[in-house]
Amino acid sequence: MTDEKARLAELREQIDRIDRQIMDLISARARCAQEVANVKLAANPGQDVVFYRPEREAQVLRRIKDSNPGPLPDEEMARLFREIMSACLALEKPMHIAFLGPVGTFTQAAALKHFGHSVISVPLPAIDAVFREVESGAAHYGVVPVENSTEGMINHTLDMFMSSPLKICGEVQLRIHHHLLVSPKHRDEAITRIYSHQQSFAQCRQWLDTHRYGIERVTVSSNAEAARRAAEEPGAAAIAGDMAAELYGLEKLANCIEDRPDNTTRFLIIGRETVPPSGHDKSSILVSMRNKPGALYQLLEPFHRHGVSLTRIETRPSPSGTWAYVFYIDFEGHMEDDVIREVLSEVEAEAVELKRLGSYPIGVL
Incomplete structure (x- = not known):
């Protein structure tokens, strides 16, 4: 030898x-x-026991990343432990996770990234259907998109929180890579139309104008639906991600065609329980202010005075009246923190209504 x-x-x-x-x-x-x-x-005999603890899992994953000796990258090591925890949790009772479908969407990829592959993922046709599935108890948690770094907020998600009793229990950010996909059996045929979701077309607009100018762009309900059509129709291509490409057996004509290389979508985890502090948290609220001069200043001033960092503020029309508005605000900290309690108390004193959407761990993966 x-x-x-x-x-x-x-x-x-x-x-x-x-x-x-x-x-x-x-x-x-x-x-x-x-x-x-x-x-x-x-x-807790005879009770519906909650086994999944978002704050505990976030603490474990942060510790793994902080103590990782290498040579595997921190993210990769945390991802491995994410799957171990998912499999261990499923030994007792696999969780049902509702997501904006169909199968093969980026929302499903976000759900699996956050919960691991040992959950039962349930595709639903619309964001409001995901909310209803969780509200009814048919799903333990739901995953919905809330904002994209290129195209901004997903208004339908924000509007659902105005009437839903659900809480935000977590967040996950997913780097979005779009590919131009075709079926191997139609690879040599000229492309006459491209299917995709309207958000994906918007995120790839410059690339399409440069490399596929003049080809018909057909908007469909999801990138997974686009991939399904491209797999069946001669002369058709799709803009979709890796999961949809694998699901429908498509080949990549062009990789990563998004206009911005840092294209990222943030997703929210919605559930019925409040989440205790994890040590590194974010909170979300909805605030309706009185229509008077200085209302926005009165809303934001307590955050500034107490040194609380805002990470997002968005305005939505109020369902209660014409030209009335509701502010959606994300900020760092947990609602059980003393300083956050004080800030929200001051805001509530000036607001028509303040709705606490929840505090949750800042995304680890």
């Missing part, structure tokens, strides 16, 4: 030994997670 073969055999034996150790440790962790579930069940 040559020195190379001998060294490789030695390394492979070492890898096999480490794999067995990893498997033993994962199994030990799973048994420990089961014991946690047993303790909760024993302490």
Whole structure:
């Protein structure tokens, strides 16, 4: 045996030994997670016990990233632990996660990134349907898009919070990469039309004008639907992501055609429970102010005076009257923090209505 073969055999034996150790440790962790579930069940007999703790998982993932020794990147190490936690949680009761469908959308990718692949993902046709599924208890949580770095806020999501009792329980940011996709069996045919969602067309407008100018652009309900049509129709292409391409067996004619390389969409996790502090949190509120001079100043001044950082402020028409408006505000901190309590107390004193949408861990992955 040559020195190379001998060294490789030695390394492979070492890898096999480490794999067995990893498997033993994962199994030990799973048994420990089961014991946690047993303790909760024993302490709450006959009740619907909540096993998923968003703040606890965020703390674990932050600790993993902070203590990662390498050589794997922090994000990759945290992603591996995300899947381990997902599988351990599913031993007791797999969670049902509703998302804006159909299967193969970026929203499903965001749901799997946040919850791991051991959940049962439930595609629904509209954002309001996701809210209803969670409100009814048919799904444990829902995932809906709320803003894109290129195209701004998703107004339908913001408007749903005006009437829904649901809380925001988490957030996840997903880098959005769009590809021009075709079916392998139609690869040699001239493209006569391109299918995609209107948001994707907007995010790829410059590339399309430069490289596919004059080709018909057909708006459909989702990128997954675009991929489905491209898989079936000669002369058709789709703009969609990796998940849709894999689902429908499409090939990439062009990679990453989004106009901005940092194109990112933020998604919200919606649920029925409030989330305790995790140590690094964000909060969201809806505020309706009296229609008078200086109303916006009165709304924002307490945040400035108490040193609370705003991360988003958006205005939406109020359903209560013409030319009345509601402010959607994201800010750093948890509503149980003393300074946040004081700020919201001052805002509430001046507001017509203040609705607390929830506090939740800032996205880790």
